[in-house]
Amino acid sequence: MPGTGSAYGIFTLETSGAASVAFSADQTRIYVSKYDGKVDVFDAASHAKLATWNVGTSLGALTLSEDGGFLLAVERFGPPSTPGGGYTPPPASQSSTFYRIDTGSGAVTTFTRAGNAYLDIEIVDGQKAILTGGQQQVTVFDLVNQTYSTLPGGVYYSNSSVMVEDRHLTLFAESGISNGPLAIYDDRTGTVVAHGDDYQTGGPNGGSVGFNYGHQAISEAGGLVAQFIYHSTINLYDLNLHFIRGMTIDGPVDGLAFDPTGKFLYARLDSGQLNKIEVATGLVVDSFAVGTTDWHNNPGSGDQIVQSADGKTLLIHDNSTGKLQLIDLTVRDERFEGTGAADAFAGGKGDDVYVVNHAGDTITELKYDGNDTALASIDYTLPDYVENLILAGTALNGAGNALDNQIIGNAADNQLAGLAGNDVLDGGAGRDTMSGGRGDDIFLVDRSDDRVFELTAQGRDVVYTQADYVLAEGQEIEVLAASSRAGTAPLQLVGNAFTNEIYGNDGANYIDGGAGPDYLAGYGGNDVYIAENEGDVVMEAVGGGRDVVYAGSSLSLAAGSEVEVLSALSQAGTSALQLTGNGFANEIYANEGANFIDGGAGADYLVGFSGNDTYVVDNGNDVTVEGLGAGRDTVIALANYTLTAGMEIEVLSAQSQAAATALQLTGNGFANEIYANAGGNFLDGGGGADYLVGFGGNDVYIVDNAGDRVVEGTGGGRDVVYARASYTLNAGAEVEVLSVISQGGGTIIDLTGNELGQELYGNTESNFLDGGGGADYLQGFGGNDNYVVETQGDVVIEGAGEGNHDVVYARSSYALGAGQQIEVLSAQSQGATGALDLTGNEFGNELYGNEGANVLNGGAGGDYLVGYGGADAFAFTTALGGGNVDQIADFLSGTDTIQLDDAVFTGLTPGALNANAFVTGTAAQDADDRIVYDSATGALYFDADGNGAGAAVQFATLLGHPPIAAGDFTMI
Known part of the structure; x- marks a missing residue:
């Protein structure tokens, strides 16, 4: 039958x-702080007072913890000067006191500090409370x-600010001044x-000029801030506190609050009306007479208008009188059922329900007349200003209208259309077909x-979705998500060619974004x-x-x-891929193509398979895996790195040869x-015949194979090659030092330099050291060492007792x-x-x-001289004595000569020896x-x-007693 909605x-x-006032976390109770120091507790449904807790002397602002377990209330500074009197600045001598009140027992804990009384308090993030006033x-x-x-x-806050909180945001506003600074804390x-000044003076933030009376509201959902700034204006700002526009209202405001959606703003006026204003248009869509017909410039503390989470209950607090009213909007909600014939329904302001069972039924609803529902047992299209449709009975098809509709199907195979x-x-249990039309639509699927x-x-x-689901091709659906993130039933969720966001649950999901650049979680x-697009993001x-x-x-x-594993979709594929990890330890598996693999930070496991792969490693614990014959592979190292044993990787390289950060690079077998x-x-080729290039800097090389090749350009630092096995420096490498890796011995190692000057160091074994060309420095240490010298510039070092038969082989004239x-x-x-x-x-x-x-000149000491063929000269140039008698093994008179230094053999003049100065016998025969x-x-x-x-x-002994004559001697 026809019906009309009732009053509020x-x-x-x-x-x-x-x-001040606050709802409990479950919205069933209402807590009220009182000027007499008490907290009253009311039942939100029956409005009955349940308890009164004695807390302090004179309470002010009140706030509830996020879990609902306790309240915080500030001590107001003393009883008002008149009953219900508004806020005045506290005396400087008053202490800063607030209370913690357990909502289960009413037990009170007191916190006090020196300073002024607190003005306002808000609990943020569940861990902290913010207080103004006091300090x-x-x-x-x-x-x-x-x-x-x-x-x-x-610096952005005033200590005399009042605060309003919505979700994560707290709005600070200093009341009672003209410039009206605002700030938002997250x-x-x-x-x-966000912060700024001059919100009332028409300054850089814009808006109408006026005076800040301390009435403001913030909506995180709506992205808005509202502030009453003068006798008939409310300014709107975004959450950056940038001015949007001003709204003209019907008089001064004693309180502001956004509804839970942020689409509507409640304003309590001095006329005693509470207006509900649509923010987008500035239209008053509902109005209640709340009984107060005066205006008080008393911002006080706490919110003057407080809403329940469902927006069905309003608490109106008059800060001047201390009066608290509850407005129950549910009393206007009605249910209308038809006769089975064609009925006409009209509901009014409440959230009404209409039972539609005849094609001739009509519903009349006006704009802003609540959130209404049609319960239809026939196919049905919502009329204007009815928001919701529920299909019942045998109904199959349902359609919405231009509003934001909720359409729910039944167990049949429904066709639902949201339109604008x-x-x-929500199609319900059947095999449903749903289309949303224009707008940001939500679909609930269960099959x-x-x-x-x-x-x-x-x-x-x-x-x-509650079930595995694949988005149809050609349908631009931005988000596909599990119905419950906390669910553990595995889901297969597949996107399409558009850019999709796909969200799984806590089960083991299969998520494929499809062809577009998708966001997958x-x-x-x-x-x-399955990531098919380079722009896919997996979280x-x-x-x-x-x-x-x-x-x-x-x-x-x-x-x-x-993400633990990143892999090519097909490891048998040959298309080259670039696969890059992140800061975690990743396993990355490529394919048979020439891939680029970068593990990122973390200890990564990288597998390239066949193809000429390139790896980037930045952690010494990264593992690169390459099989035999699997291409020419390169590892680019951002940090010290050793190739994994058994992995056939051809190249290990610093990322930039121009960089100056020292690296330790080690090959494998x-x-x-x-x-x-x-x-x-530091470069160590490991086993195998390696090619080692140090570039600039003082590089150190380890070689263990005669086939190792060290490349050093001219002027490339002081470079050292340590050899684990016999080694010859390759031509052209300007390496300054070639050394056995340990002078302690254990292995006989032969070292050979090149055409440049090197230092060569053996060990305590019997080494062979050949400096090659250039002026070399050769030191064998212990053992019977063999040296090869090229020029007199070569230096051979052998200490006393370091072997008993060290040999220097000279390719040119040489002096020890x-x-x-x-x-x-x-x-x-x-x-x-x-x-x-x-x-x-x-x-x-x-x-x-x-x-x-x-x-041949033996120098000092008892030397053994062998000239072999040729006209040899045996020279004596050191002071004579018993310890300086040389043996000449193969003197041949008439061919070889003996050269005598006239500074040692005094009395004889340079040139051929005078025949009278030579005698054969055991002693001199005359004075000459x-x-x-x-x-x-x-x-x-x-x-x-x-x-x-x-x-x-x-001074000498001629072995074999060969003949000798005066002509065989020459004075030098």
């Missing part, structure tokens, strides 16, 4: 003395540790996200064969993702299971997403190419260095004919020439005899005074 209900909870700055109280601090960004970041508006469509249709550019549309569980929280992403194209894992940078690097205990100095080849000058030192040396005309040869023993003596009193001194 107003109930007075407190006639006076109320300071000389805005105070933060840590609810866990019960400690105080100053709110960050205090508890998610713990920072001021932001609609919610894989439910069908959802959305044309392009028809809003941001969301499908929530699996949440908990071991999820599998996984830490600890969200072992997750695998299969990439059909190149892909980079998103930063902060803990295969033949590797290793390229460093301009820093002082003083102090070097080298037993043998020899031409490198006795068969050669190139003349050599070989000179020993103070030790007893063996000197061996060749077939050329050599000069100087050189005496004992042919029986082969001994050669020098007698400085002939047959005088002085004794002859032996």
